Amino acid sequence: MEKFTVHTGRAVPLRRSNVDTDQIIPAEYLKRVTRSGFEDGLFSAWRNDPSFVLNDSRYDGATVLVAGPDFGTGSSREHAVWALQDYGFRAVISPRFADIFRGNALKGGLLPVQLSESDVAALQDLAESDPAAEITVDLDAREVRAPGLTVSFDIDDYTRWRLMEGLDDIGLTLRHTDDIAAFEASRPARMPVTQ
Amino acid sequence: MARTESARTVSARTMAEKVWDAHVVRRTDGEPDLLYIDLHLIHEVTSPQAFDGLRNTGRTVRRPDLTIATEDHNVPTTSGPIEDPVSRAQVDALRRNCEEFGIRLHPMGDASQGIVHVIGPQLGLTQPGMTVVCGDSHTSTHGAFGALAFGIGTSEVEHVLATQTLPLQRPKTMAIEVEGALPPGVSAKDLVLGIITQIGTGGGQGHIVEYRGEAIRGLSMEGRMTVCNMSIEAGARAGMIAPDETTFDYLKGRVHAPQDWEAAVAAWRELATDEGATFDKVVKVDAGKLSPWVTWGTNPGQGAALSSSVPEPRDAADERALEYMGLTAGTPLRDVAVDTVFIGSCTNGRLEDLRAVAEVLKGRKVADGVRVLIVPGSVAVKEAAEAEGLGDVFEAAGAQWRGAGCSMCLAMNPDKLAPGERSASTSNRNFEGRQGPGGRTHLVSPAVAAATAVTGRLTAPADL
Numbered sequence: 001m002e003k004f005t006v007h008t009g010r011a012v013p014l015r016r017s018n019v020d021t022d023q024i025i026p027a028e029y030l031k032r033v034t035r036s037g038f039e040d041g042l043f044s045a046w047r048n049d050p051s052f053v054l055n056d057s058r059y060d061g062a063t064v065l066v067a068g069p070d071f072g073t074g075s076s077r078e079h080a081v082w083a084l085q086d087y088g089f090r091a092v093i094s095p096r097f098a099d100i101f102r103g104n105a106l107k108g109g110l111l112p113v114q115l116s117e118s119d120v121a122a123l124q125d126l127a128e129s130d131p132a133a134e135i136t137v138d139l140d141a142r143e144v145r146a147p148g149l150t151v152s153f154d155i156d157d158y159t160r161w162r163l164m165e166g167l168d169d170i171g172l173t174l175r176h177t178d179d180i181a182a183f184e185a186s187r188p189a190r191m192p193v194t195q
Numbered sequence: 196m197a198r199t200e201s202a203r204t205v206s207a208r209t210m211a212e213k214v215w216d217a218h219v220v221r222r223t224d225g226e227p228d229l230l231y232i233d234l235h236l237i238h239e240v241t242s243p244q245a246f247d248g249l250r251n252t253g254r255t256v257r258r259p260d261l262t263i264a265t266e267d268h269n270v271p272t273t274s275g276p277i278e279d280p281v282s283r284a285q286v287d288a289l290r291r292n293c294e295e296f297g298i299r300l301h302p303m304g305d306a307s308q309g310i311v312h313v314i315g316p317q318l319g320l321t322q323p324g325m326t327v328v329c330g331d332s333h334t335s336t337h338g339a340f341g342a343l344a345f346g347i348g349t350s351e352v353e354h355v356l357a358t359q360t361l362p363l364q365r366p367k368t369m370a371i372e373v374e375g376a377l378p379p380g381v382s383a384k385d386l387v388l389g390i391i392t393q394i395g396t397g398g399g400q401g402h403i404v405e406y407r408g409e410a411i412r413g414l415s416m417e418g419r420m421t422v423c424n425m426s427i428e429a430g431a432r433a434g435m436i437a438p439d440e441t442t443f444d445y446l447k448g449r450v451h452a453p454q455d456w457e458a459a460v461a462a463w464r465e466l467a468t469d470e471g472a473t474f475d476k477v478v479k480v481d482a483g484k485l486s487p488w489v490t491w492g493t494n495p496g497q498g499a500a501l502s503s504s505v506p507e508p509r510d511a512a513d514e515r516a517l518e519y520m521g522l523t524a525g526t527p528l529r530d531v532a533v534d535t536v537f538i539g540s541c542t543n544g545r546l547e548d549l550r551a552v553a554e555v556l557k558g559r560k561v562a563d564g565v566r567v568l569i570v571p572g573s574v575a576v577k578e579a580a581e582a583e584g585l586g587d588v589f590e591a592a593g594a595q596w597r598g599a600g601c602s603m604c605l606a607m608n609p610d611k612l613a614p615g616e617r618s619a620s621t622s623n624r625n626f627e628g629r630q631g632p633g634g635r636t637h638l639v640s641p642a643v644a645a646a647t648a649v650t651g652r653l654t655a656p657a658d659l
Contacts, residue, residue: 033243078348104348190453
């Protein structure tokens with residue numbers, strides 16, 4: 001996983017709530033067995049509308065998505081995270097994230113930043129009035145900085161450390177194989193097996 | 196060993212806390228708990244990249260004997276092979292991966308094939324007190340047995356394959372107390388749609404929900420699975436229902452039910468939330484106020500009584516939803532005409548659901564011009580339904596009686612809505628384009644779906 005410490009980039013204002021994973025990437029794109037190249041599927045239905053914000057060339061190359069509450073609801077498809085990353089996003093800011101999406105994002109190094117509705121609205125206002133304005137998402141300082149706005153966000157120490165070091169979760173867990181084996185030895189014999 | 200007995204074990208605990216504590220492999224301050232996974236369900240869509248990850252790192256599957264796979268999302272529901280080469284390649288990848296890593300697979304055509312959340316309970320693999328995961332958000336279904344079951348992403352699928360564990364922060368707990376009994380004609384689906392309308396799509400975010408109360412106790416296992424299935428639509432990490440005689444009766448005699456049955460039941464009886472345990476959040480739902488329910492918008496929280504009208508939009512999201520759905524505020528919901536009725540999915544694709552549909556369709560005909568797809572959740576459900584004569588009832592009414600799979604719930608197979616086409620669907624999501632690009636979905640119960648098939652407009656059986 002790519003390390004995340006501090007990222008500065010321009011922002012896309014997505015003034016919609018309940019942006020579900022079927023919108024982020026429709027099921028048709030989930031048939032692929034690869035892990036890259038999902039940028040074509042990102043918001044593909046909405047991108048058919050010429051007035052959709054991602055079709056506004058002023059936001060070309062922007063890397064921070066600023067969306068309404070309940071971002072990433074619905075399916076567990078990690079393809080939603082891959083599509084956002086493949087398109088170029090490094091962070092998503094929203095007042096509230098769906099749990100599975102947030103977990104998937106943190107696994108892949110796409111930073112989900114939860115801010116208040118008013119702070120999100122202020123960032124959307126800024127990105128609309130000045131598409132060239134830059135937003136800094138500082139994981140080290142747990143802070144979002146933009147012209148006229150500095151606001152802190154919560155993230156637990158462990159997750160922050162793992163993102164800043166770019167660590168592989170599986171590698172971390174495999175250091176505890178002895179604990180896993182000990183637990184397995186104590187599992188009740190009645191637990192079902194599939195073979 | 197690192198398995199710690201927390202302070203919580205001496206005080207009153209909720210069912211979710213008991214199951215969690217019993218699966219902690221390692222607990223250290225400042226780190227997520229490392230949780231053991233008892234059952235890992237796999238399907239073709241969210242697993243290929245996880246198996247690639249194992250190969251790329253030289254890792255293997257730690258416990259193939261706690262893993263089971265099925266083909267469900269892409270499979271056609273008509274006889275014959277998969278026509279779409281991309282779908283076929285994904286199913287072929289699952290077959291190769293299961294072969295390479297020694298995982299039991301129920302492929303198309305197999306007697307135990309079906310939707311992943313239908314076959315787990317059906318085989319008796321889902322049992323009280325277990326941890327169950329799958330790369331699919333509707334894994335919450337298995338919580339109906341008092342299991343802690345939740346959906347995971349592909350990175351986590353790879354993690355479970357490699358280690359049989361997941362590092363997780365324990366979610367908060369939430370009780371949904373359903374007070375009173377469900378009125379006649381009100382099903383588990385109406386109940387859960389009503390709950391989501393009440394608490395919203397983010398209402399359960401960060402929580403494991405336990406459904407409690409008289410109306411929940413009165414539900415069959417099928418009904419409980421319907422309720423727990425849609426926990427994710429309220430944003431919850433998982434949904435659970437305490438095991439009781441209904442649960443034990445369902446499990447007894449199933450292929451993978453415990454050999455030492457009495458000991459298992461005794462252990463399962465200990466799982467219920469202790470008297471005096473506290474939940475982080477409590478929501479009360481008045482069952483008596485529920486009636487057949489239907490969604491009018493583009494998320495499952497945008498619902499209303501079928502006997503009411505399309506509501507006035509409260510915000511921009513409602514306005515956008517009404518525009519997408521082609522609806523006007525004030526229109527009686529019973530006046531909304533549909534093109535297609537879809538009956539099936541992990542929410543409502545089990546035998547009891549099909550019986551409810553047959554009860555309405557028996558001796559009646561599907562309305563002219565309405566396409567009705569009835570898709571069983573598994574091959575076993577199909578066979579059981581046919582043994583009871585339900586398949587004949589469906590076909591006599593003019594419905595299409597199909598093979599098992601996820602089908603039009605998410606339209607990864609050829610069963611899709613055309614742009615602008617409107618459906619009444621027993622599935623779980625009414626998101627824009629969920630059942631096909633431009634399609635419009637109204638979520639309903641199996642009985643409402645059947646009555647709607649008869650009239651061609653959103654209809655409850657009592658209206659016929």
